Amino acid sequence: MDTARFIRQSANVWEIAPHGAMRVPAIIFASEALLRDMDDKVVEQISNVAMLPGIVKAAYAMPDAHWGYGFPIGGVAAFDPEEGGVVSAGGVGFDISCGVRLLRTGLREADLHGRQRALAAALFHDIPAGVGSHGALRLTPSEMDHMLTDGARWAVARGYGTPMDLLHTEEYGRMADADPHQVSEAAKQRQRDEMGTLGSGNHYLEVQKVSQILDANIAAAYGLHEDDIVISIHCGSRGLGHQIGTEFLREMVVAAPQHKIALPDRELACAPIDSALGQRYLGAMRAAINCALANRQILTDTTRTVFAKLLPAARLSVLYDVSHNTCKVEQHEIDGRKRKLYVHRKGATRAFGPDHPAIPEDLRPYGQPVLIGGSMGTASYVLAGTPQSMGLAFGSACHGAGRSMSRTQALKQFGGRHIVDELEQRGILIRSPSLRGVAEEAPDAYKDVTAVVAAADQAGLAHIVARLEPKICIKG
DNA sequence: ATGTGC
Numbered sequence A: 001m002d003t004a005r006f007i008r009q010s011a012n013v014w015e016i017a018p019h020g021a022m023r024v025p026a027i028i029f030a031s032e033a034l035l036r037d038m039d040d041k042v043v044e045q046i047s048n049v050a051m052l053p054g055i056v057k058a059a060y061a062m063p064d065a066h067w068g069y070g071f072p073i074g075g076v077a078a079f080d081p082e083e084g085g086v087v088s089a090g091g092v093g094f095d096i097s098c099g100v101r102l103l104r105t106g107l108r109e110a111d112l113h114g115r116q117r118a119l120a121a122a123l124f125h126d127i128p129a130g131v132g133s134h135g136a137l138r139l140t141p142s143e144m145d146h147m148l149t150d151g152a153r154w155a156v157a158r159g160y161g162t163p164m165d166l167l168h169t170e171e172y173g174r175m176a177d178a179d180p181h182q183v184s185e186a187a188k189q190r191q192r193d194e195m196g197t198l199g200s201g202n203h204y205l206e207v208q209k210v211s212q213i214l215d216a217n218i219a220a221a222y223g224l225h226e227d228d229i230v231i232s233i234h235c236g237s238r239g240l241g242h243q244i245g246t247e248f249l250r251e252m253v254v255a256a257p258q259h260k261i262a263l264p265d266r267e268l269a270c271a272p273i274d275s276a277l278g279q280r281y282l283g284a285m286r287a288a289i290n291c292a293l294a295n296r297q298i299l300t301d302t303t304r305t306v307f308a309k310l311l312p313a314a315r316l317s318v319l320y321d322v323s324h325n326t327c328k329v330e331q332h333e334i335d336g337r338k339r340k341l342y343v344h345r346k347g348a349t350r351a352f353g354p355d356h357p358a359i360p361e362d363l364r365p366y367g368q369p370v371l372i373g374g375s376m377g378t379a380s381y382v383l384a385g386t387p388q389s390m391g392l393a394f395g396s397a398c399h400g401a402g403r404s405m406s407r408t409q410a411l412k413q414f415g416g417r418h419i420v421d422e423l424e425q426r427g428i429l430i431r432s433p434s435l436r437g438v439a440e441e442a443p444d445a446y447k448d449v450t451a452v453v454a455a456a457d458q459a460g461l462a463h464i465v466a467r468l469e470p471k472i473c474i475k476g
Numbered sequence B: 001a002t003g004t005g006c
Helices: A032-037 A040-049 A116-126 A141-150 A152-157 A163-167 A185-191 A216-222 A238-255 A276-310 A389-393 A407-413 A416-425 A435-440 A449-459
Strands: A007-010 A013-016 A026-029 A059-066 A073-079 A086-088 A099-108 A204-213 A228-235 A270-272 A317-323 A325-334 A337-346 A369-372 A380-385 A429-431 A462-475
Touching: A013 A040, A026 A040, A026 A389, A026 A449, A032 A449, A040 A059, A040 A073, A059 A449, A086 A276, A086 A337, A099 A276, A099 A369, A116 A204, A116 A276, A116 A429, A116 A462, A141 A152, A141 A185, A141 A276, A152 A163, A152 A276, A163 A317, A185 A238, A204 A216, A216 A380, A216 A462, A228 A276, A228 A462, A238 A270, A238 A276, A270 A276, A276 A317, A276 A325, A317 A369, A325 A389, A369 A449, A380 A449, A407 A435, A416 A429, A416 A435, A449 A462
Parallel strands: A026 A059, A429 A462
Antiparallel strands: A007 A013, A013 A026, A059 A073, A073 A337, A086 A270, A099 A228, A099 A317, A204 A228, A204 A462, A325 A337, A369 A380, A380 A462
């Protein structure tokens, strides 16, 4: 990307002033090197987002941004219903409420010695992974509705985990105002036996060690110490979220003319927040958020069972669970005035600063944990929301490394077997039902996650707390 | 992301 197109606001903040049909500026958070390597499509897409009705302040792209469906992945945009603001299915993405949950184990790296292979085998055996994977559960229609209404709270009530888990989950495990009646039978059908499954693509369950502490004070408050073993679970709402996304996208394209919305790109299909269609989508999307929260809760329970068999000294506790594909109603102060906004985060993690009431009480003084999943075989990071993050991009940060190469391109260039062998030589065990999937997820098909989080940190979006390195990766 | 697709 040509950096001359931008007004450089500061070292890591780049702006395109509004022109043409843009209502607000487009802003990219990135280092100069990341921006130079960034897909031109990102500017085109956030500039299009900046044209949508009721958009507030600016359309943003995070340092890991790349080309997505309509909105870039790594995009943030907030809309005001009082100014004709819209909600967009493409602004949330197909994998509704995809997110990361981080578990502490109470184990140290030394506790894994001699057990790593057995643990990898047991996790791979018990965690359903891959395209169309099925879990042990099969939901009746009434259980499906309970799950879609109560999220992780439903899972805990059914014996999958403890109330303590909910305390450290976004929305305390239950997204309010979900409406299972707006979720089609087809979506429910697809999800019936997919609860507690990982899925495919970039989803994974990883056993990691804390390799570096970058903020000792916050790390201690988060219960993280060097050489600790932790577990990251990265997955979303499976077939249900995808089906909801597909159906509403189609409906929003058809309805756009009725709502008098001129779309700069039909992939940006959206509906006014105050329309019946907008409200129906929000009800269904929140039900999908509950599905993802319940899914990660059940996976937590399965993981606990595996650890109890192999490493009974382990005590798995949730540090935090946060989504990076959502649209949420939040209060934000704009020019001294508090406004209720519909914040779309697509491949962007919520990153609320210290003292925000949405953060669990014991973590509140330190800022919300921001969980950044790296690409397979590379590092992940834990960051914390900062006091200034609310004013920068509505309290948002990056979500991962971000692809630098398409899946097709990665398949041409890399071999799954080779990647597994190479990582094994570095002490990282990859277990996956699909070598093709492994090739698509090759570490070199992604940006450098360390550079991405450094840019997020330097821009002030979130503050780096700890670095995690993989030991075992169960790959979807 | 996805019962991976014109």
